[in-house]
Amino acid sequence: MKVAILGAGAWGTALAVLLASKGIPTALWARRKEQAEELRARRENKDYLPGVALPAYLYPTADPEEALEGVELAVVALPSKALEETLRALPLAPWYLSATKGLFFQEGRLRTPSEVVEGLTGRPVAVLSGPNHAEEVARFLPTASVAAGPLELAKRVQELFSGPTFRVYTSQDRRGVELGGALKTILALAAGMVDGLRLGDNAKAALLTRGLREMVRFGTALGGEEATFYGLSGLGDLLATAYSLHSRNRGAGERLV
Template sequence: MPLPVLGAGGWGTALAVNAARRRAPESAPVRLWARRPEFAAQLAASRVNAAYLPGVTLPDSVEVVADLGAAVAGADFALVVVPSVGVPELLAELVGLGLPRSLGVVLCAKGLAPDGGQLTALARGMGFARVAVLSGPNHAEEIGRGLPGATVVASQDDALARAVQRALMTPALRVYTSADETGVELGGVLKNVMALAAGLSDGLSLGDNAKAALITRGLREMGRYLVALGAQEDTVYGLSGLGDLVATATSRHSRNRAAGEAIARGETVAQGGKVVEGLRTAGLLDAWALAHGHDLPIVRAVARVAAGEWTPQAGIASLMGRDAKAEE
């Protein structure tokens, strides 16, 4: 069957390229959907996404389309690879095509719905019966070039998870399955906030000890949040938790880490069309923690600094000045 990849940013392009590597030339195509017709036409002609993934050529088996109906025609499932703020609109467009019960949706954004809830819950509320989430330490710049990596697809629908696994697993990308949909989805959400914290530490030149402590305590904070939302605690130590946290908090490719570093230096965060998910997520998670009486100190510090309410130095002071306690 054809494989629609809905979203022609860096990650969408990398996933399309990876999936095409697995398919024989005569097999059904990978369809890379771009919302803007002029961008789709340029990408189809040049075969290089210079704006979002320069240096990576689209294989011939990747079709670039601007018509959403044509993109999903005949498909079993589609990869939804737009920023979290754009997911509700795209899902609504799919509903308008009359496909919510027949088309599986695989959510690839690492963010929350507008109300702070899970995107998987949003999708089911809109009538999609088959929902999955894809997450892990996956920088588009490396997956697109065919460097070794691993990711995890989680779903309450094991058949859908395995179908996604078959479609995306290549000699360069190992794809694992999981039944802990909540844990895999929210691990990818929280690690962006922790990567912002790591970037703030880098921007303030606080050293390796401070960054290691942030990553370690950030992982514990992630675990508490996941368990509170009904996830399995062990999931935080997998690819979508620890794996993604390590990659995003340390890599030069990480938008969230770079944004934290820019904020610490008093610079404007230039997104350049590339969304820094953690900036929005931090505020939503902080509001959730306050409303439900949960202690997420790193989330709180990042949210207040990102909102301009605290200086980066005040954020660090809020963490270092906490009451003495046993490690947990």
Template sequence: MNITVLGSGSWGSALAYLLADNSHKVRLWSFRKEEAESIIANKENKEFLPGVPLPENVEVFWDKKEALFNAELVVNAVPSKFVRSTMESFKGLMPEKISIVNVSKGLEDGSLKRLSEVIKEVYPEAAVAVLSGPSHAEEVSRRLPTTVVASSSDLALAEMVQDVFMNKEFRVYTNTDIIGVELGGALKNVIALAAGISDGMGFGDNTKAALMTRGIKEISQLGAAMGAEINTFFGLSGIGDLIVTCTSMHSRNRRAGILLGQGKSLEETLKEIHMVVEGVNTSNAAYELSLRYNVPMPITAEINNVLNHGKSPVLAVEELMTRNKKQEHNSEDTIGGRLIWQ
């Protein structure tokens, strides 16, 4: 196929290389002309994927019209806060009924919409799917075995995405629960920030295990309230993505959390990471969704307080640990007739 990848960061570039391995003709678009020119000149993305050569069947563009030339499939890999503006900037160039695969993980602040909803608002006639799961760009670009999920409410579209991306190093499952797949991918970044803060403060494995376990509880409970299937959160795009993001130093969310836990300001942290930290962009939207759906999410609430309201991580941990006593499970705690963790 002729495939256009929007976003030449680490993830967009890694997926462009993967698609090239699968014999597709790939056009990789960068919003910065100097970045596009650097990748072309160096035959690698020195800023985000140093040491990984640019495949011959990946062309790099800054011009929007050239980037979309003959596109049969578009992959959106721009950060969540730029998805709407980027999609709108391609209006008049994007074929109305194009298939778009969103691979960014986050929520739109303000509207609180999932990114597939944002894309669908801009292009109502487009067929929209998502690709998510435990997948660091650094490992995918080096062809290390990785497994993810292609999701759409239209199973045929999810299966098409599966066929396009899957190879011997990149296994793709399908899932029609697009709400759950997107929420799992977005909300795990907030919990990964908490795990990083824990590491930065010098806490141990016990603390991280608690954060991950109670974190997936928060994610799944909100997901159920929003109409997602509980089982999705115990698969690749839920607990799988949570594990890799909370434990790996490839995770910019965990690395950002470590710096915050060591006492650095948010501004200092983001400057040092030098890449988009999606959990920072998502934390407020996640907290607002918890209020909208009346779902208690204490870890998410405290991370939002630390990031957006200047709360001390030390105080946040103390208040999490000294909340009112409760049972881990409660048989009467259900949403829509389904048992949810207490």
């Protein structure tokens, strides 16, 4: 099969490396022609993922027709602010996997990225989320993630992405998985503020423990299942984002104070 990764940032590149290293033909679509040309020439994403070699089965391109021609799956790894505008301009794929995190307020309600993708494309959509810093995934350090959606789609994602260092679990709680990936950002920002103010480990642990309970209450009120928030896409992602030096959210909170 052939897969297209839409978005050549750190996470999109890491997922492309993961698939291409398994011998899966993978098109990595970049929005800027100059970026695609540099990726092809250097075989490295110097701006977003320096030091990681791009495997032979990974083909960077800025041509959307070329990227999506003959693909079975399109992986959406676009920034949330560019999601709608970009997808509207691209050809359709048979089905989609959303790797974008965030929330959208549309028509009086909160929508998750997969709901936005589904609404724009009319195609089946699964999601992938967990404690997955791109820098570590691309270097094949061990981690786990959760694929969520209709069971058949979730299992296809599991089979496609699973490997010796990337273990994928399945869930049918797509909304809960996406809410966990979005809501942990608030707590990670606060955790960074604790670090910046040097309030100590006790304060940070208390913040995250009580914050997790708030996340569960808020997430279940919006339709997620409680158990999901104690799993990889909730607690797991929260810990990685609140403590890691790789975390942009934690780092932003630290710099704010």
